[in-house]
Amino acid sequence: MDTKINNWQASIDETTQKFLKSFADISPEKLFRKPNPNTWSIAENIQHLIVINESYFPIFKQLKEGTYQKPFIGNIGFLHRAIGNMILKSVNPENQKKIKTIPIWEPKKYQGPENDELLKDFENHQKALSAWLPKLKPFLEKHQVINSPANKLIAYSLETALDIITEHEKRHYEQSHRLLIRLNNQ
Numbered sequence: 441m442d443t444k445i446n447n448w449q450a451s452i453d454e455t456t457q458k459f460l461k462s463f464a465d466i467s468p469e470k471l472f473r474k475p476n477p478n479t480w481s482i483a484e485n486i487q488h489l490i491v492i493n494e495s496y497f498p499i500f501k502q503l504k505e506g507t508y509q510k511p512f513i514g515n516i517g518f519l520h521r522a523i524g525n526m527i528l529k530s531v532n533p534e535n536q537k538k539i540k541t542i543p544i545w546e547p548k549k550y551q552g553p554e555n556d557e558l559l560k561d562f563e564n565h566q567k568a569l570s571a572w573l574p575k576l577k578p579f580l581e582k583h584q585v586i587n588s589p590a591n592k593l594i595a596y597s598l599e600t601a602l603d604i605i606t607e608h609e610k611r612h613y614e615q616s617h618r619l620l621i622r623l624n625n626q
Contacts, residue, residue, distance in 0.1 A: 475623070493605055
């Protein structure tokens with residue numbers, strides 16, 4: 441399990457560094473520019489990652505405190521595996537099909553005046569996410585099933601949740617990077 445934890449942490453760190461390297465030197469105007477009303481800005485992609493990842497933190501905390509109650513659907517192995525695999529496939533960075541997020545995971549309007557603040561918040565968030573992983577080891581070893589923070593009727597293994605989180609981050613980096621190229625070519 442230590443290898444998987446290390447791999448997730450390495451993925452989180454790599455994605456963080458890609459965001460920082462790619463977007464630290466662009467103007468706040470470009471960071472927040474939406475090419476059209478139906479496309480998120482780079483800043484909104486970053487905000488979305490913070491919002492969605494932090495929505496898992498209460499579940500992680502409940503696991504650690506021993507107060508988490510596995511959802512009923514978590515007792516149906518083939519079902520929670522199928523759901524988890526479907527979601528994981530949908531967030532694969534190579535899958536460029538647009539997916540509408542649910543309202544609780546929509547990006548928040550960032551109040552900071554500079555892109556440094558958003559990127560610094562993202563970097564701090566990523567450190568907090570990474571710090572959770574070793575604490576989750578006992579639950580990963582027990583093959584803990586959790587519900588989605590968005591819907592208690594959607595369940596998957598904690599391991600799959602961490603795969604989803606790390607792949608989802610890569611997907612939004614790729615989306616943001618394509619947008620930057622597009623903005624630079626305008």
